[in-house]
Amino acid sequence: MDAEAQKRAAAARALDFVRPGMRLGLGTGSTAKHFVDLLAERVREGLDIVAVPTSDTTRAQAVRVGISLTTLDETPKLDLTVDGADEIAPDLTLIKGGGGALLREKIVASASAKMIVIADESKWVPILGRFPLPIEIVPFGAAATRRAVEAAAAEAGCPGPSMLRMDMSGHAFVTDGGHWLLDAQLQRIADPRALAARLCEVPGVMEHGLFIGLAETAILGGPNGVRLVERP
Numbered sequence: 001m002d003a004e005a006q007k008r009a010a011a012a013r014a015l016d017f018v019r020p021g022m023r024l025g026l027g028t029g030s031t032a033k034h035f036v037d038l039l040a041e042r043v044r045e046g047l048d049i050v051a052v053p054t055s056d057t058t059r060a061q062a063v064r065v066g067i068s069l070t071t072l073d074e075t076p077k078l079d080l081t082v083d084g085a086d087e088i089a090p091d092l093t094l095i096k097g098g099g100g101a102l103l104r105e106k107i108v109a110s111a112s113a114k115m116i117v118i119a120d121e122s123k124w125v126p127i128l129g130r131f132p133l134p135i136e137i138v139p140f141g142a143a144a145t146r147r148a149v150e151a152a153a154a155e156a157g158c159p160g161p162s163m164l165r166m167d168m169s170g171h172a173f174v175t176d177g178g179h180w181l182l183d184a185q186l187q188r189i190a191d192p193r194a195l196a197a198r199l200c201e202v203p204g205v206m207e208h209g210l211f212i213g214l215a216e217t218a219i220l221g222g223p224n225g226v227r228l229v230e231r232p
Contacts, residue, residue, distance in 0.1 A: 004030075006120035006221030007084075011035035013219045013226045014082045014118050020048050023075050025108040026062060027083025028055040028101035031118050035082050040065035052078060054108050055101040056176050072111055081112040085211070086131045088123050088218050092231040093192050097134030097209030100165075100175050106207055109214045117215040121222035128192060129158060132183035134165075134209040135199060139172070139180050145204035146182055152198035153186055160186040179206050 011034035018024065018039065026036055036058065043049065043066060050070045053059040062069055072078075083105055087095040094117060096102050109115045137145045142164065149162050165173040165181040172180050189195055192210050199208045218229040 003120050003122065006223070007031040007118070008034045008038075008221070009226050010118040010120065010219045010221035011038055013228070014116050015039065015042060017080060017116060018042070018047070018049065022049050022079040023070070023077070024049055024051040025078050025081030025083070025112050026051045026053045026058050026067075027081065028058045028105060029084040029099045031084035031120070032058065032082065033061065035118060036061050036067065037065060040067055043067055050075065052108055054083065054104045055099070072107070076111060078108065078112040079114070081109045081115045083109065083115065083117060085117045085119050085123055085215075086209075087125050087128050088117060088119060089125060089128050092117070092215040092218055092229070093128060094211035094215055095128050095131050095133055095209050096211050097136070097181070098131070100134070100173060100181060102134050102209045103136050103175065103177055103179070103207040106211060106214070109211065114217075115215045116217045116219060118219045119221070121220050124220055127188055127190065128210075129186045129189040132163075132185045133189070135162065135182040135184055136175060136177070136179045136206040136208070137182055137204050138206060141204055142180055145202065148202045149182055149184060149199065149205065152202055153184055153195060156195040156198050157191060158186040158189050158195060160184060177206070
């Protein structure tokens, strides 16, 4: 199978965890998009669920395919979130945010009783960090925040430059929440918890793309089929 087929196979397996009446979190990204499409097929067959999307893009897709939506204000406790990841470590610590939705993704995952991460095998890594770590920041004082982020990463033992993400027009990429994104090129994050703690102390940082202790199950599509990994 090619990468897209592997993603779709992982998304299809995640449907086995969905039960009638569930309140779902719908992730953002290429693999989550497959899940939303497949979930919609079940909805058209009569599956009764409501969902909270993690981005405007996912919301638009869900509306288009006929999935009933709610909000965390209306439904503050969810049963299950299914989302993708940019990197998955063996303890199911994740890097997320490549699509720019990390803040809403983390809020939704934290409001859920269970999070399942779906991906193709290429996202499985022995240690996080090769994929640049997205960090959502407020636009005000962005240069000062970037320097503080780089200092925090160095103090956590993973020094590297942080670059402001740009959009296709050459302007700063703006998240659904109106914030900007830094992509920290750290290569190797030996202690994600230490880095997360330091980043949370930086004024101007809204959220970071380290998802620690949230995913309980990873579903990985590979050339030889799908495998499930449970958090140790």
